[in-house]
Amino acid sequence: MKYKESETVELKKSTSELKEAIISIAAILNKHQKGELYFGIRDNGDIVGQDISDKTLRDISKTISDSIEPRVFPTITQKRINSKSCIYLKFEGSELPYMAYGRAYMRVGTENKQLTSKELGKLFLKKHEIYWENDISDKTLKDINIPTLKAFIKKANKAKRIDFKYTNVKETINKLHLLKGNRLLKAAEVLFCNNNSLEIQVAVFAGTDKLTFLDINVLKGNIFSLIEQSESYIKEHMNWRAELTPTGREEIPEVPLRAITEAIVNSLCHRDYTNPKGNEIAFFKDRIEIYDTGQFPEDYSPEDFIKRREKSILRNPLIANTLYFSKDIEKWGSGLKRIYEACQEAKVEVEFQKLKSGFLVVFYRKGAKPDSDKVTINAPVNAPVNAPVKLTKIQNKIIQIVSSDKSITYDLLSLKLKKDRATIKRNIRTLKDAGRLKRIGSDKKGYWEVV
Template identity: 25%
Template sequence: MPQESYHMVEAQNIQDFLQMRESETVEFKEKWEDNSGLKALSAFANTRGGLLLVGVTDDHQLGRWKVSDRELEQIVGKIHDVLRIHPQEIQRITASEESEILLIKMPVAPIPMPFLGRYYRRVGNSSREILPSDLGNFLLERLGTSWDSLIGEYKTDIDDNAIETFVKLARNRLPSISTTEETRNMLEKLRLIVDGKLTRAAVFLFTINPQLYFPNTQVRIGRFKDAVTMVDDKIVDGNLWQQVDSVMKQLMQYIQVRYEIPKEIQKTAGLATVQRREIWDYPIDGLREAVMNALVHRDYMSMENIHIRVFDDRVVITNPGGLPEGLTIEDLKKDEHPSVPRNPLLAQVVYYANLIEKWGTGITRLRTAFRDQGLLEPEFEASSTRFAITLHKGLFQEKRILEVELTEQQKKVIVFVKENGKITNKDYRQITGQSDESARVTFKDLMEKGVLKNYGKGRSSHYKLNEVGD
């Protein structure tokens, strides 16, 4: 590792430093203070490295600060003793008789670098402490690994049924796979056994009782009448394949299905000879996609379980862990967006099983499934510790609504009226972000289609669903 160098530099390039802007890799300090200086250097080391300029104010002016030889030696010594890392470069720059700049260039640390027992990283132009909920993933990321690829001495039996399920599902993408292949060989080829030891992905995918080691690998699913009234509650455990099957069966018990015979068939065939078509409240493929997304991409460093709440009008699936760095809610709304798997080994095996796709297409397929059934697109919410998908039920069950084409904005209007009883022009602007003119056109169109009816005038004007017989 390069040793630091510190020396006197004339003021010819002072303006170059003063014109810099604070960022993820640059920070100014008017004077050296041990805690703030060492914290910034620790954050640089834990992110992408960076440059600390001591003697420069936040408004890009020279401070009235100078460092003596003794003070400089003490600063360098504290960096070594506290952070246990050598700066890549140290320069002492003479700006005037009253001002100096101390330039400290920090490399990326080979391992996570704490300061006073806490870990920091750069976020924009500030140094922020890494929250306990994020620390595990940060350490794994810096060590170049992930939760699912960690190995251990797991004394548990392989589930033959899980192996058989995987082999059947994976034949399209792994044509050479066979149930006659020795299980250990198969798992080694899939990188689920490393150095003779099971990975955590192997435990969750292919053992009889993964909750013995990882009790957080459960799904809690409940039926709610409202936000506080639960009428049923189930805990789903087992390996991943069992959970997918059990969760889908439970969801299909909670939601409703209706049957439809296509009109063109009704005209040409007796009803007794016609196969009825099932139409569920939610597209089953879309539900399965959302469940798979939660199981594969959740944060397994968190001790929280996946929660699925089924209400009269919606399903909310919440899993631990926010979106991966670099991915946003707006990205998810695009047909093409980055794929950033939090659990790459788990995702690879499930991909082979033909249950998910690569290249970030899962959310796109989920959105398409709901659009194709004439429903509102799923809503996404994310924080640093959780990610939630809200799936709206087919609220438009009335025959007069089912038979008309609705825009996405019109669907939002009907959902709002269903949930609140009425809607005003102001409500419309708030939920759609559109103008008064857009509200007028939308309400006019929905009234002409027989969906809404206007009540009141002026400021008291509002719209309700047009009841049958009105």
């Protein structure tokens, strides 16, 4: 195979030309929003190779991240070409314009032309016409999860936000404007295909930092599946308290579920899908965090959408519209306000943080106060000094089951609660540490005692 440069392909003989390569990446993104770059190949196509170490790959990644704004996250791999070691970069992005070392460039043939102020102005206008979700996906109609699509149409019909029924995959996807010709858009891939790159990293940490984790996992699937999986994970690991009401026993979560759901949907709706980093849900001793990779709109603050009447700014309009049809989004621009109001009503403190790498929603657990240098929306709420240890939903169920069967085994608990053995053991250990459960006798012949 003969390698040659083009408007979307750049060749460099070695990483000694990294600065020029970075300018090429920015120029190609500004013209085509995606491209490829090779180190170890001369611009005439001769393959020369180069020495490569893990540090080489890390240095390339860091230099690109530090030198291009908005940030770019290329896929960087080592390739053997004609028995020689080369480095291959694949990159994409739609957050125009991209600046390399503080200047804007445009790809013209195989050259990188520095833009004038007038040309840069035109590029800013173009920014509003390009979205990742409008690109063609490599998935096909056969990859669509039909039960998910049918359930979505049923939900959207019930919400009275669409007026057509499910007929077949192609016709239905086309009516949702997720098809270009016979090919799926990337929006359809993340909404209705299980086999995609979308993931959410979830974890429970022992303290207030990430040094020691008690549980860690990765959730995968389409957007609707991830919403459901995320809600289940949070419900399982949140603290719950029981209250007796005239209608019976009521279990109340430490953070309102509608605030949690809004934050999850928001994070998937507004994330930056060009960034390979996944969203995150993290439990700490003093807080619950929901993070996404989408940067908050420039010149705006969360308060603009909570206390003022700013209109919604959509990063992914097709995805947002689809979630609106199924009423996963109640109405435009209301997500942060609904989170804030639900937390205010429940006297839970919530904080919205604009990060360089994305956006973070922090729910403070009762009794925890944020650092004094952080801007929050609600006033702190203090828990009683001697408040009893609050149990999660699964821990309450373990107590109920053990109360009626003191000799029950880990395996039977696992079967009854539909949780793996490790999860059961971890929650029982927590109950023991909290003084709520004791084991009398040996593992084989002993029994449980609820304290």
